[in-house]
Structures are given as C-alpha cells and as structure tokens.
Amino acid sequence: MSHQAVDQQKDPYSYQSGFGNHFSSEALAGALPAGQNTPQICPYGLYAEQLSGTAFTVARSGNQRAWMYRVRPSVMHMPFEPYQGNPYVIGAFDSRDADTTCTQIRWLPFEIPQDKIDFVDGLRTLGGAGDPTVRNGLAIHMFAATATMDKRAFCSADGDLLIVPQQGRLDIKTEFGPIMVAPNEIAVIQRGMRFSVSLPDGPIRGYVLEVYDGHFELPDLGPIGANGLANPRDFQTPVAQYENTSDHWTVVQKFQGALFSASQDHSPFDVVAWHGNYAPYKYNLAHFNVINSVSFDHVDPSIFTVLTCKSAHPGTAVADFVIFPPRFEVQMNTFRPPYFHRNCMSEFMGLIHGSYEAKQGRFLPGGASLHSMMTPHGPDSATVKSATTRELLPGRVADGTQAFMFESMFQLRLTQWAADVQIQDREYYKAWQDIPVTFNPDKI
Ligand SMILES: O=C(O)Cc1cc(O)ccc1O
Numbered sequence: 001m002s003h004q005a006v007d008q009q010k011d012p013y014s015y016q017s018g019f020g021n022h023f024s025s026e027a028l029a030g031a032l033p034a035g036q037n038t039p040q041i042c043p044y045g046l047y048a049e050q051l052s053g054t055a056f057t058v059a060r061s062g063n064q065r066a067w068m069y070r071v072r073p074s075v076m077h078m079p080f081e082p083y084q085g086n087p088y089v090i091g092a093f094d095s096r097d098a099d100t101t102c103t104q105i106r107w108l109p110f111e112i113p114q115d116k117i118d119f120v121d122g123l124r125t126l127g128g129a130g131d132p133t134v135r136n137g138l139a140i141h142m143f144a145a146t147a148t149m150d151k152r153a154f155c156s157a158d159g160d161l162l163i164v165p166q167q168g169r170l171d172i173k174t175e176f177g178p179i180m181v182a183p184n185e186i187a188v189i190q191r192g193m194r195f196s197v198s199l200p201d202g203p204i205r206g207y208v209l210e211v212y213d214g215h216f217e218l219p220d221l222g223p224i225g226a227n228g229l230a231n232p233r234d235f236q237t238p239v240a241q242y243e244n245t246s247d248h249w250t251v252v253q254k255f256q257g258a259l260f261s262a263s264q265d266h267s268p269f270d271v272v273a274w275h276g277n278y279a280p281y282k283y284n285l286a287h288f289n290v291i292n293s294v295s296f297d298h299v300d301p302s303i304f305t306v307l308t309c310k311s312a313h314p315g316t317a318v319a320d321f322v323i324f325p326p327r328f329e330v331q332m333n334t335f336r337p338p339y340f341h342r343n344c345m346s347e348f349m350g351l352i353h354g355s356y357e358a359k360q361g362r363f364l365p366g367g368a369s370l371h372s373m374m375t376p377h378g379p380d381s382a383t384v385k386s387a388t389t390r391e392l393l394p395g396r397v398a399d400g401t402q403a404f405m406f407e408s409m410f411q412l413r414l415t416q417w418a419a420d421v422q423i424q425d426r427e428y429y430k431a432w433q434d435i436p437v438t439f440n441p442d443k444i
C-alpha cells in the first residue's frame with residue numbers, strides 16, 4: 001500500500017482516501033521540502049518535526065511516522081503540570097482504583113450533563129486492563145459534552161483512540177487537518193496527535209477505545225478474498241490546514257493514565273504541510289461490506305470486524321472493533337440471533353442507534369453492556385421466544401440499527417465511576433430468567 005499524492009485542496013473537510021497510505025498534504029503549495037525531510041531551512045521558514053508511531057527500528061511493513069512542517073515546533077510551551085479538571089480519567093487498572101465483578105453488566109444511556117463541559121472534562125473512564133507504562137492493555141471511556149473545547153487541545157500519550165460518536169457530530173481539529181465525524185462514523189486518532197473537539201450540533205455522546213500498544217489494522221480476509229468488510233479506500237484522512245495565531249492555548253495530555261496541562265501562546269494546529277503514514281482517519285460504518293452465511297447457522301461475530309489491534313498472539317486481538325450492521329438474513333433451520341456464549345475474550349458492547357438483534361429491551365442507544373471473560377450471555381428471553389417460533393423467511397435484520405463490540409483478550413476491570421454510576425441496570429439478569437425450558441426426553 002503506497003500511494004503518493006500531494007493534496008492542496010482548500011475545502012476544510014476534504015479527505016485523502018486509503019488505509020495506511022503514505023499521504024502527503026500541503027496547505028501552501030511547495031511547503032513540503034522536495035526530496036528530503038529536514039533541509040537546513042524548510043520552505044516558508046517552517047520547522048520540521050517528526051511524530052513517531054512506532055519505534056524507529058520496526059520493520060518497514062509496520063513502521064509508522066509522519067513529518068510535520070509547522071510554524072513553531074510543538075516544544076514551545078510552558079512546563080506540563082498536573083491537570084485537576086477531570087478526575088475521572090484512569091489509566092492503570094490495578095485493584096486499588098478498580099472494581100471487579102464477573103457478572104453481566106448493563107448501563108442505561110449515559111447521561112449528558114446539563115452544565116457546560118467540553119470533551120476533555122466530559123471523558124469518563126469506564127474500565128480497562130493493564131497499564132500504559134508497560135504498553136500493555138486498553139481503556140474504554142465514555143464521553144458526554146455540551147461545550148466546544150475553547151482553545152484547548154487534547155492528546156493521549158498512552159495509546160491510540162478509536163472514537164465512536166453516538167449523538168451529535170464531532171468537528172475535530174487535528175494537527176493533520178480537520179475531521180468531521182458523525183454518528184455511524186468512527187475516527188481514529190493515534191497516540192500523541194493533538195486534537196480539539198467542537199460541537200456543531202450541540203451535545204455529544206459516545207464511546208472511546210484506547211489501546212496501549214499496537215495500532216488498528218484492517219483484518220486479514222483469508223478465504224473471503226481480496227475485497228469485503230471495510231475496504232481500504234473508504235478510510236479518509238484529512239488534508240493539512242493550519243492556523244498561525246499567538247493566542248493562549250492549553251494542551252491537555254493523557255500520560256500514564258493521568259492528565260497534565262501545558263499552556264502556550266500559539267495554536268498547536270499550525271502544521272502547514274505534512275507527509276507520512278501515521279495520520280488520523282475516519283470511516284463511515286455504512287460502507288462496511290457485510291459478509292455472512294447464506295445457508296445455515298450463525299457465523300461468529302468476527303465476520304463483522306472493522307478494525308483489529310493485534311497482540312503478539314496470532315489471531316488473538318488486544319481489541320477488535322466489530323459492528324452488527326443492517327443486512328439480509330437468510331439462514332434456514334437456524335437459530336438466527338447471536339447464540340448463547342461463554343467467551344475466552346471480553347465483550348463490551350454499545351449501541352449507536354436502533355435496537356440490537358439479541359436484546360428486545362433496555363439495551364439502548366448511548367448505553368452499554370459488558371460480558372466478561374467466561375461470563376454467560378446471549379439473547380434475552382423475548383428474542384429466544386421469537387427466534388424459535390418465527391417462520392424463517394429471508395428478510396432484513398438490524399435495519400436502522402448499529403450496535404458494536406470492543407472484543408478484547410484482556411480481562412476488564414471497571415472504574416469506581418462505572419461501578420457506582422446510577423445508570424447501571426441492576427435488573428439486567430432478568431433478561432434471561434424467562435427463557436422457557438422446552439426439553440422433552442420423549443420428543444426429539
Ligand atoms: O451479543 C453478544 O454478546 C455478541 C455476540 C454476537 C454474535 O453474533 C455472536 C456471539 C456474541 O457473543
């Protein structure tokens with residue numbers, strides 16, 4: 001995958017297409033140095049700065065970095081100080097700050113605050129595993145915000161962020177250019193990239209998966225062949241856009257799970273041109289090319305993997321981002337909903353809109369569920385009853401719906417906030433209590 005193109009478009013929301021490409025973008029023609037990365041003086045008097053997404057020495061096929069040509073190097077800021085504005089962001093999930101339970105958990109929709117709160121202060125860590133200091137594990141956060149980030153930028157030094165908006169668009173200014181992301185789209189903003197979220201539609205709510213090691217990749221397709229699932233050309237990376245200001249900005253950086261802030265007297269979004277393969281992107285889930293059984297039986301949900309962050313164990317992901325998209329279902333003589341299950345992976349689920357095919361009540365848009373490792377789960381009683389009695393005609397499933405799953409090899413611990421929050425549905429266990437016992441030893 002190597003595509004080289006210089007994009008000088010001026011539309012604030014134009015994008016370069018492709019996954020993992022070596023992109024180039026300049027907001028001023030000629031801002032990218034020709035033939036080298038660090039000339040003695042860069043065009044227009046810009047400063048060259050490399051952002052490394054992998055160790056220098058990672059094999060070429062996996063090496064990720066970007067070169068940015070900026071008005072000021074990003075080091076021109078006051079010292080970082082602990083940031084007191086949001087105590088709900090957690091990074092290490094040892095048993096002191098975390099709550100452990102293996103029961104099935106469901107959260108009703110996370111509340112959107114009434115007061116003015118921006119994306120940084122509206123982040124709430126729900127749970128996770130591991131510790132960013134050893135680059136091992138992940139965190140799941142919710143966000144709910146009512147205010148635009150006012151001259152504030154955020155970035156995580158702990159991992160890559162996969163952002164799933166559920167309500168309201170996020171207008172994300174990044175160092176690489178702006179990304180507008182709506183519900184049913186996702187954005188990935190990798191470790192170290194600064195961004196600032198504005199709210200063009202009013203309040204926003206959504207989910208964030210942060211992986212402490214590796215990067216998201218498209219899953220291998222195996223016997224599916226060369227096409228299908230999320231196709232590379234549907235991923236969109238922004239084009240350079242800069243602001244050259246000398247106003248007061250604050251950069252909030254997540255580091256070792258804690259937040260730090262530094263002030264500076266210029267915009268961090270002063271990158272006039274950049275090139276490289278370490279760049280943020282967005283993807284519209286409606287572009288997912290759905291593949292499934294056209295004969296019988298329920299295919300494992302890995303068939304719906306959009307992106308995967310691989311671990312060192314082949315086939316076992318740090319986290320898969322999986323969706324349950326609208327599609328036809330045609331399988332005959334089959335219990336069609338998600339099957340009953342105990343998994344050696346953890347399953348965190350959220351709902352963007354509609355109603356999930358395995359649950360007929362109380363799993364609602366903006367809510368979530370967690371079925372931990374080896375915790376039994378599956379369709380609720382109402383779904384079981386209809387799936388076992390209905391006539392199996394070919395038909396649509398999940399129209400108007402988009403549920404998703406973060407599936408992880410890690411055992412997840414919840415934060416105190418997630419454990420205490422009033423919206424936990426303490427009656428979730430009742431979802432399965434009316435499943436009829438239909439066993440009859442005399443009738444096969
Ligand atoms: O609803 C779930 O918990 C997720 C899920 C979906 C599916 O299609 C098969 C198994 C499974 O656990």
Ligand SMILES: [Fe+2]
Pocket residue numbers: 341342343347377
């Ligand atoms: Fe499952």
